Amino acid sequence: QLQASGGGLVQPGGSLRLSCEGSGLILDDYAVGWVRQAPGKEREGVSCISSEDSNDEGVVYYANSVKDRFTISRDSAKNLVYLQMDSLKPEDAAVYFCAADSFCSIGTNEYDYWGKGTLVTVSS
Numbered sequence: 280q281l282q283a284s285g286g287g288l289v290q291p292g293g294s295l296r297l298s299c300e301g302s303g304l305i306l307d308d309y310a311v312g313w314v315r316q317a318p319g320k321e322r323e324g325v326s327c328i329s330s331e332d333s334n335d336e337g338v339v340y341y342a343n344s345v346k347d348r349f350t351i352s353r354d355s356a357k358n359l360v361y362l363q364m365d366s367l368k369p370e371d372a373a374v375y376f377c378a379a380d381s382f383c384s385i386g387t388n389e390y391d392y393w394g395k396g397t398l399v400t401v402s403s
Contacts, residue, residue: 378390
């Protein structure tokens with residue numbers, strides 16, 4: 280029901296844009312988060328955007344580790360949520376998942392819907 284795409288190999292300092300597509304889900308009706316997992320590490324919530332139907336519509340959250348470098352946004356017409364990643368660092372390398380639920384799950388990363396991840400490699 281969710282599919283993340285846009286990962287790849289990028290040099291440090293480079294940029295990538297990840298996309299999360301909803302199939303059978305209208306993403307505007309959900310809070311959509313990006314969660315990453317690097318080898319040997321626990322999942323880390325990177326960013327989340329609240330539901331367009333919630334009282335806090337449009338509110339976005341970022342982990343401190345990516346603040347001012349990553350930007351989450353919606354394209355309602357295309358039923359997509361993007362994660363623009365700039366100034367990438369080697370420590371940003373991970374599999375990135377998009378996930379959806381009624382509310383952003385900050386800290387616990389407990390979402391009802393998950394997509395298959397997309398691999399981001401940051402290396403020179």
